[in-house]
Amino acid sequence: SQQGEEDPQALSIQEGENATMNCSYKTSINNLQWYRQNSGRGLVHLILIRSNEREKHSGRLRVTLDTSKKSSSLLITASRAADTASYFCATDATPGTYKYIFGTGTRLKVLA
Amino acid sequence: SAVISQKPSRDICQRGTSLTIQCQVDSQVTMMFWYRQQPGQSLTLIATANQGSEATYESGFVIDKFPISRPNLTFSTLTVSNMSPEDSSIYLCSVERQLGTGELFFGEGSRLTVL
Numbered sequence: 001s002q003q004g005e006e007d008p009q010a011l012s013i014q015e016g017e018n019a020t021m022n023c024s025y026k027t028s029i030n031n032l033q034w035y036r037q038n039s040g041r042g043l044v045h046l047i048l049i050r051s052n053e054r055e056k057h058s059g060r061l062r063v064t065l066d067t068s069k070k071s072s073s074l075l076i077t078a079s080r081a082a083d084t085a086s087y088f089c090a091t092d093a094t095p096g097t098y099k100y101i102f103g104t105g106t107r108l109k110v111l112a
Numbered sequence: 113s114a115v116i117s118q119k120p121s122r123d124i125c126q127r128g129t130s131l132t133i134q135c136q137v138d139s140q141v142t143m144m145f146w147y148r149q150q151p152g153q154s155l156t157l158i159a160t161a162n163q164g165s166e167a168t169y170e171s172g173f174v175i176d177k178f179p180i181s182r183p184n185l186t187f188s189t190l191t192v193s194n195m196s197p198e199d200s201s202i203y204l205c206s207v208e209r210q211l212g213t214g215e216l217f218f219g220e221g222s223r224l225t226v227l
Contacts, residue, residue, distance in 0.1 A: 031214045040223065041221060048215055098160075098214075100157070101157065102156075105154050
């Protein structure tokens with residue numbers, strides 16, 4: 001079963017705008033990660049946030065984590081056409097097992 | 113970052129046949145993970161493969177349908193047996209490059225179409 005539910009399912013924005021994607025999960029976690037997938041290819045790891053962290057930045061990416069609400073958000077600032085991809089959150093389904101469960105994904109389209 | 117090579121990158125298969133997907137990693141890793149991504153869907157973990165032991169399968173996946181080999185610390189294969197059109201998916205190999213980091217590296221995937 002899916003651990004993470006993401007919204008929106010699809011998002012279309014203009015280049016230069018910010019894109020925000022949300023992920024909700026069901027059980028306790030050690031960490032939450034975000035991945036990008038271009039056109040059905042392999043996934044690329046973007047950022048990992050641990051359960052004791054509330055916010056993390058990496059370049060134009062900003063991730064927040066609210067463990068009380070079991071939710072996370074990924075913000076991409078100043079989006080570019082190259083950011084067009086599907087974005088997935090992933091959580092360690094059973095902490096300590098190194099197995100990760102992926103969310104439903106958000107398909108982002110950035111229009112030039 | 114890890115370099116993971118998967119073969120084949122894509123294939124078109126006939127119903128009832130089997131196909132083996134290979135995954136080669138450029139360094140030794142303890143665990144390798146096989147995921148399936150059905151069209152337009154998210155990733156679903158099929159199994160975890162450790163070297164020297166049988167793979168651990170997730171609910172809904174069985175060894176007879178998805179036999180896995182892990183002969184050494186850099187290589188694994190996943191076979192999709194007796195394929196049907198419902199097996200048309202992208203199959204992805206993944207590793208946790210450094211144990212405990214949680215960061216997964218993925219191969220480019222093998223896109224199978226079953227006719």
